[in-house]
Amino acid sequence: MRTLSPEEQALGRCDFVHSHARARPAAAVLQLPLSNPFFRLAPLEFVSWFRFQFRIPQLARIANANADGVEQCIAGCKDRNVDLHGNHAHSGICKATKRGRGLRHRLMKNVVCYHAAKAGCIPSWVTEETAPDLLLDEFTVEECSTMFYTNPTAEFAQRTHEVLEALRAATSLPQDQRAARLAELRGSLRELMDSIKGGHSVRPDGTILHPASQETVWFDTAGTHTTCKSHLVAEHKHTLARRAAGRDGARMASARLLEEYRIKIDRYALLAAIAERQLLDGMRPVAPLVLPVVVSTHGEFCPGAVELQEWLVEKYRLRLLLEGPRDDGEVPEDLTACFRRELRASLLLAMIRGTSASLNAAGLPTRFKPKATLIGPPNP
Ligand SMILES: [Zn+2]
Numbered sequence: 001m002r003t004l005s006p007e008e009q010a011l012g013r014c015d016f017v018h019s020h021a022r023a024r025p026a027a028a029v030l031q032l033p034l035s036n037p038f039f040r041l042a043p044l045e046f047v048s049w050f051r052f053q054f055r056i057p058q059l060a061r062i063a064n065a066n067a068d069g070v071e072q073c074i075a076g077c078k079d080r081n082v083d084l085h086g087n088h089a090h091s092g093i094c095k096a097t098k099r100g101r102g103l104r105h106r107l108m109k110n111v112v113c114y115h116a117a118k119a120g121c122i123p124s125w126v127t128e129e130t131a132p133d134l135l136l137d138e139f140t141v142e143e144c145s146t147m148f149y150t151n152p153t154a155e156f157a158q159r160t161h162e163v164l165e166a167l168r169a170a171t172s173l174p175q176d177q178r179a180a181r182l183a184e185l186r187g188s189l190r191e192l193m194d195s196i197k198g199g200h201s202v203r204p205d206g207t208i209l210h211p212a213s214q215e216t217v218w219f220d221t222a223g224t225h226t227t228c229k230s231h232l233v234a235e236h237k238h239t240l241a242r243r244a245a246g247r248d249g250a251r252m253a254s255a256r257l258l259e260e261y262r263i264k265i266d267r268y269a270l271l272a273a274i275a276e277r278q279l280l281d282g283m284r285p286v287a288p289l290v291l292p293v294v295v296s297t298h299g300e301f302c303p304g305a306v307e308l309q310e311w312l313v314e315k316y317r318l319r320l321l322l323e324g325p326r327d328d329g330e331v332p333e334d335l336t337a338c339f340r341r342e343l344r345a346s347l348l349l350a351m352i353r354g355t356s357a358s359l360n361a362a363g364l365p366t367r368f369k370p371k372a373t374l375i376g377p378p379n380p
Contacts, residue, residue: 030299030352032345039349045356052297052359057084062363073363082363086297086355089362090225096361101223104354108221109205111346112293112308116208118339119312120319123208126218131203134218135274136283147193148202148270156192157266163188164269167276168287182280189277192270202267204290210315216288218271219308220264223351226256226296254300261302264292295351305347313340 032039041049051058062071062082072080073088075096082088089097113123126134131144139147149156163185170181204220226235234255242249268290279287289311294302301309316339320332 030348032349033342036342038346041349041352041356044360045353048356048359049352052084052086052355055084058082058359061360071363075363075365077363080363085227086225086359086362087228089355089358090228090297094362095366096364097358098366100354100356100358100361102354103357104223104351105205105221107350107353108223108293108295108347111343111350112208112219112221113206115312115339115343115346116315119316120212120322121208121210121312121315123206125206126203128201128203131201134203134207134271136278138274138278138283144203145201146199147196148199148267149196150200150202150267151263152266152269156195157269160192160266160269160273163192164273164276167273167280170280178280182277185280186277189273192273202271204268204271207288208312212318214285216286217308217311218268218288218290219293219304220268220291221293222260222264222295223354224256224260224294224296226254226298226300231256231259253302254296254298257294257296257300257302260294261292261304264294264304265290268292293347295347297351297355299348299351301344301347309340309343312343 034040048058050056057069058071060071062074064074065071066081070084071082073082073094075094077088077091077094079088079091088094089100091097092101109125113125116123124130128145129141132139132141135144152160166181166188167185170178170185173181204218206219208217208219210216238252238255242252245252272288272290275284276287278284289307291304291308291311292302293305293308295305313336317332317336320335
């Protein structure tokens with residue numbers, strides 16, 4: 001059995017996880033160019049988020065701290081401790097935090113759409129009414145509302161991924177073999193769709209179309225609190241592995257973040273498979289890329305977020321090349337680097353704004369809006 005280091009012993013296994021690998025002991029927490037108004041945090045947002053990052057108790061708002069100095073929820077939650085690690089704020093139960101979670105999701109969607117438009121693409125949000133457009137109106141609104149599993153079983157997801165991969169491989173088959181293979185795969189896909197009982201509608205948050213190449217991305221954003229109680233054991237184990245891996249550990253993402261990413265990939269696999277079949281049927285010029293954008297409250301990006309970032313950077317570079325030399329003398333290399341930095345920082349800001357709204361509202365009844373005036377001096 002592995003013995004804990006003195007540092008880990010001092011911290012215990014309670015609710016603290018190192019976000020950083022040993023290879024990066026002095027990683028910057030946050031760097032933002034304040035010339036962009038979106039990067040300017042309100043004082044309350046700044047204070048609550050930095051206190052959360054540094055594991056300092058939030059400023060007193062409810063003034064009912066117990067003997068340990070932990071404020072108690074007065075919104076009717078069973079577990080009343082409004083802990084300094086943001087678990088209460090991210091539990092999903094405390095009703096007052098709903099606004100913060102909604103804000104985080106909305107801002108993340110806006111950030112992606114803003115940068116897609118800047119890169120010369122056409123972003124749009126997907127609603128219940130526009131969901132059939134994703135599959136070129138092959139299915140009605142009613143059909144779309146029952147033909148998917150929100151959380152498919154591992155076995156169903158595995159079968160869907162196999163069909164999806166086979167459809168992708170079929171695009172490179174010679175013309176004479178393709179028709180027979182496609183008929184076979186069409187049958188497998190139909191079988192999968194017919195096996196769904198009690199299905200729901202699933203739809204990504206939005207789509208991004210690059211008009212010149214007709215390439216399309218379906219994106220779905222989410223924030224996740226990787227260090228909440230239910231994920232802590234797996235996260236702690238993974239963090240030890242990251243630290244032991246030295247320099248390579250810096251590139252290993254959080255276990256919970258990858259789990260959340262995988263859940264979304266599984267959720268949209270059937271949608272992607274149908275789109276892939278439509279490509280083989282000649283109904284669409286390119287198959288859409290399905291990219292979940294999951295960001296953790298500790299600032300980590302899932303592989304889909306990084307892939308979308310690089311996809312948008314590439315489209316932005318193409319736009320700059322098309323526009324030719326600029327009057328201000330800026331070169332594409334510098335502008336694309338700036339675009340990438342701004343996109344990443346904006347996603348972090350969306351996360352910070354939503355997280356701090358949840359932190360400030362946690363424990364309060366929903367009719368109370370968190371305002372600066374509610375803040376009193378810290379607990380003695
Ligand atoms: Zn509560």
